[in-house]
Amino acid sequence: MTYAITQTCCSDAACVAVCPVNCIHPAPGEEDFGSTEMLYIDPRSCIDCGACADACPVDAVFPVDTLSGAQKEYGPINAAYFAGREPAPVDEGPNFHAWGAPAFARSLPSDFPPIRVAVVGTGPAGMYAAEDLLLHTGAEVTLIDRLPVAGGLLRYGVAPDHLSTKKAGDAFARFHTHPRVRMYLGLDVGEDITPEELAEHHDAVVYAVGASTGRRLGIPGEDLAGSLCATTFVSWYNAHPETPADTVAPATDRVVVVGNGNVALDAARILVSDPDALAGSDIADHALDALRSGGVREVVVLGRRGPQDAAYTRSELLALTHLPGVELVVDDHDPRIGAAVDAAGEDDKAAVLRGVTREQVDWSLAPGAGRRIVFRFHSEAVEMLGEDGVRAVRVTGGPDGPEIAAGMVLRAVGYRGVPVAGLPFDESTGTVPHEGGRVAGRPGTYVVGWIKRGPSGGIGANRVCAAETVGTLLADAVEGALPAPRHAPRAFRRLVRGRTRAVVDARGLAEIDRAELARGRLEGRPRVKFATVAELVAASKRGRLRLTR
Numbered sequence: 149m150t151y152a153i154t155q156t157c158c159s160d161a162a163c164v165a166v167c168p169v170n171c172i173h174p175a176p177g178e179e180d181f182g183s184t185e186m187l188y189i190d191p192r193s194c195i196d197c198g199a200c201a202d203a204c205p206v207d208a209v210f211p212v213d214t215l216s217g218a219q220k221e222y223g224p225i226n227a228a229y230f231a232g233r234e235p236a237p238v239d240e241g242p243n244f245h246a247w248g249a250p251a252f253a254r255s256l257p258s259d260f261p262p263i264r265v266a267v268v269g270t271g272p273a274g275m276y277a278a279e280d281l282l283l284h285t286g287a288e289v290t291l292i293d294r295l296p297v298a299g300g301l302l303r304y305g306v307a308p309d310h311l312s313t314k315k316a317g318d319a320f321a322r323f324h325t326h327p328r329v330r331m332y333l334g335l336d337v338g339e340d341i342t343p344e345e346l347a348e349h350h351d352a353v354v355y356a357v358g359a360s361t362g363r364r365l366g367i368p369g370e371d372l373a374g375s376l377c378a379t380t381f382v383s384w385y386n387a388h389p390e391t392p393a394d395t396v397a398p399a400t401d402r403v404v405v406v407g408n409g410n411v412a413l414d415a416a417r418i419l420v421s422d423p424d425a426l427a428g429s430d431i432a433d434h435a436l437d438a439l440r441s442g443g444v445r446e447v448v449v450l451g452r453r454g455p456q457d458a459a460y461t462r463s464e465l466l467a468l469t470h471l472p473g474v475e476l477v478v479d480d481h482d483p484r485i486g487a488a489v490d491a492a493g494e495d496d497k498a499a500v501l502r503g504v505t506r507e508q509v510d511w512s513l514a515p516g517a518g519r520r521i522v523f524r525f526h527s528e529a530v531e532m533l534g535e536d537g538v539r540a541v542r543v544t545g546g547p548d549g550p551e552i553a554a555g556m557v558l559r560a561v562g563y564r565g566v567p568v569a570g571l572p573f574d575e576s577t578g579t580v581p582h583e584g585g586r587v588a589g590r591p592g593t594y595v596v597g598w599i600k601r602g603p604s605g606g607i608g609a610n611r612v613c614a615a616e617t618v619g620t621l622l623a624d625a626v627e628g629a630l631p632a633p634r635h636a637p638r639a640f641r642r643l644v645r646g647r648t649r650a651v652v653d654a655r656g657l658a659e660i661d662r663a664e665l666a667r668g669r670l671e672g673r674p675r676v677k678f679a680t681v682a683e684l685v686a687a688s689k690r691g692r693l694r695l696t697r
Contacts, residue, residue, distance in 0.1 A: 150194040151201060152226040154219050155463040156208040157186035158311040159273045160276075160608030162319075163200035169193050170412045172200060173229075173591040185461040188229040205319040206607075207312040218470035225462075228495045247359060256285045256622055262328075262635060263351040263625055266290040268337050271300020272607045273597025274356030275320035276614035278329070288328045290350065295389065296334035296684040297660055298324065298654045301358060302607065304386045307414040308431035309421065310661065311674060316607055324469055324654045332644055334685065338569030340647045349640040351630045352592045352621050355571065359578060359598040363600035365406065365439075369532030370559070374400075378411050378560035385418055387432035387677040389684060396435070398442035399603060400555025404541045407560030408451035409459040413468060415558050415695060416447040420474050420519045430668070430675040446515035448522045448552055455498040455525050456488045462497040469500065475520040480506040481545050482526045509604050511550045532557055537616065563603035571595075577602055585617025586624065594621050650681075656688030663687040 153163070153172075164175045164187070170316055171193035174180035189200065191212070201209040212223040256263075265281055267274045270293040281287040297303065299317055306313050323329060337346055362377035364370060376396065383391040403419055405412045418426070423440045453459055455478070460463075475539070478501055480486055486506060492498035509522060522568060527545040532538050540551045565578035572581050572588060579602050580587055580595045589591040596617040597610050605613070624630055635643075644651055652660070660678065664687075667676035678684045 149190040150196060151189050151198070151209055152191075152212045152213050152215065152222045153187050153189055153200075154208050154210060154215070154222040154365075155467060156206045156310065158206045158313065158316055158607040159184075160316075161187070161206055162203045163187065166199040166203045168197060168199065169195055170601065171195075176612065177651055182605065182612055184229075186463065188226045190230045191223075191227050192230065205316045205348075207315055218467060221466060222463075225495070229328055244368060248582075256625060260286075260625070262286040262288055263630065264288045264290070264349070264637065265621070266292060266346055266350045266353045267356060268292045268346075268353065269300055269356030269358060269597070270298035270320075270333070271356060271358055271597065271610075272302055272316065272320070273358070273600075273610040273614060274300065274354070275323065276611045277354050277356060277596050279320070280614055280618040282328060286328070288637070289326075289330075289366055291324070291329060291331045291333075292335050292337060293333045294336040294339075296650065296656075296681055296688065297678075298331075298333060298657055300356075304383055306386075307382075307418060308385060308429035309418070309426060311429060312361045313607070314430075324657060329654070330641070330654075331654045331657065333657060334650050334681070335644060335648065341643065343568075343570030345643065347592060347631070348634045348635055349637075349643070350592075351625065352594060352619070354594045354596055354617065355568055355580070355587075355599060356595070356597045357565075357568055357599050359565040359603040361564050362559060363562045363564050364477075365529060365559055365561060367529060367531055369534065369538070372532055372534050372538045373536060374534070374538035374555055375532055375557045376559070377405065378405070378415050378558045381415055381558050381564060382411065385431055385435040387435075388681040389679060389681045393432075393434035394678065396438065396556075398438055398444050398556060400448045401443055402552070402554045403444055403556045403558065404448045404450060404529070404552055404554040405558045405560055406450045406541075407459075407558075408449065408453070408525075409560060409562070410461060410464045412449055412558075412560035413464045415560060416449055416521050417468060417471060419444045419447050420521060421471065422473060422647060425472070428673060430594075430673065430677060432677060432679055434679065445517070445519050446522060447520075448524055448554070450527050451523070451525045451542075452528045453525065454484055454488045455501055455523070456492060456496060457678045458497060460497070462500060465497055465500045469503070473519055473647055476501075476504045477509065477520055477522045477683050478504050478506045479509040479522055479524040479527075481508055481524070485525050509551050509694065515552070529557075563594055563598065565599045565603070568599065579689055584620040585613075586620050591629060592624075650685050652685065652688040659690055660684055660687045663690065669684070 161176050164172045171190040184643045265287050267278050278289050296501045304319050362379040405415050489498050489501045529541050531542040533540040538557050540553045542551050567573040582595050585594045594617050596614050664675045668674050
């Protein structure tokens with residue numbers, strides 16, 4: 149019996165670190181690492197020890213003979229990656245060490261005094277950087293987030309029905325209470341304190357603030373009511389405290405999603421899923437209520453390119469083929485579409501569509517009684533039509549470029565970073581200019597994650613990204629290039645307390661977690677999130693109130 153990696157793979161290589169026979173690839177240091185959709189287990193080398201399954205932070209690794217339903221396809225998918233490849237020798241490669249962590253050269257001399265590092269952002273990028281510092285050095289880490297709860301995109305960007313993916317947060321949570329960590333949630337750098345003040349209290353500051361807005365289409369009608377950025381929709385169904393409950397109103401029978409990435413598929417899947425099935429997730433209460441009463445029956449996914457070039461991963465497309473009660477249809481309006489699907493190799497994502505209905509859709513008709521997702525490739529939105537709100541989208545493709553009637557349009561064409569207070573910013577890329585993570589012209593200031601490299605790569609990609617930034621930071625420390633803090637360690641706590649009383653610490657975060665889990669148990673759900681800043685801050689203080697009574 150061998151093991152296989154499945155849909156929820158985060159590619160952070162924790163499984164590679166524990167494999168005793170080097171059967172998981174691509175591994176850190178190998179040419180393909182970071183560029184494949186997921187990692188794969190070689191069935192020819194796997195010895196069925198199960199170490200990878202124990203180490204996986206997102207529960208993505210299972211014995212092949214236990215896979216069932218949608219997961220059953222991942223046995224052949226893992227094997228197909230190694231077709232025509234020779235098994236890799238055990239314990240080879242510059243960054244592989246059996247039964248050890250993937251090795252990235254970074255450390256401080258044993259007699260080096262502890263450095264104080266602030267990490268702004270508690271999503272995966274920031275937490276990988278914090279983890280690296282805490283495990284490899286004696287650094288003291290200050291964790292800061294402008295929201296009163298930790299997690300970043302892991303909490304507010306992962307679809308609610310991807311509960312296994314969210315388990316990566318458990319691995320990060322162990323560092324929230326680390327003895328060399330101080331946590332300040334609900335602290336906005338640029339509003340509550342200045343970047344200069346933050347720098348004056350630390351040897352180095354690492355910004356892991358992500359890419360918080362969505363790209364625009366730049367077409368007429370884009371600002372009509374009912375036209376929303378997919379990032380807003382994702383925040384809405386994940387109970388982001390800055391996205392009010394009434395932001396989205398899916399009271400329409402058809403929604404158009406512009407984009408062909410995983411976010412587009414997430415949006416389509418959530419919109420047409422059975423609300424009773426979503427009730428078993430941690431979806432926001434207001435989103436679940438709106439989806440129950442909204443009546444969306446059809447989602448049209450528009451892609452500028454063909455099915456062979458779509459940006460979504462094969463695993464996310466496969467998941468749609470197993471969505472109960474939902475029909476998948478490919479609008480066969482262009483001969484290039486069928487040709488690409490028929491010519492696709494077995495391991496190409498376009499091949500997944502071979503078993504999907506292909507028909508030339510008549511867009512003059514209203515959606516039918518069932519629920520379905522329609523893929524329309526080689527098609528681009530050129531105008532949104534309506535007066536008080538969106539009523540249709542005019543698209544390219546076909547002789548006239550049809551109008552697709554829709555009461556809501558989601559723009560899922562990519563995330564974009566926004567300027568960070570006190571830092572340079574490249575408007576063309578939406579990133580902070582840097583060299584190996586070091587911010588140009590700002591000694592002691594670093595970036596990691598999407599604000600560093602742009603909105604590409606999943607959770608695991610941030611591990612390698614953080615390793616580079618931390619390596620640069622430590623090299624600067626050894627060379628004496630870090631500006632010394634002007635204030636004693638406890639001075640930062642006094643500064644923060646003088647600016648705001650709404651800051652949540654590690655104990656308060658634990659109270660929020662405890663309360664949300666308790667709310668979930670009452671409703672038979674994994675978690676029921678608090679959806680406003682006021683609710684989160686109030687929940688963080690409940691434990692202290694109990695202690696004082």
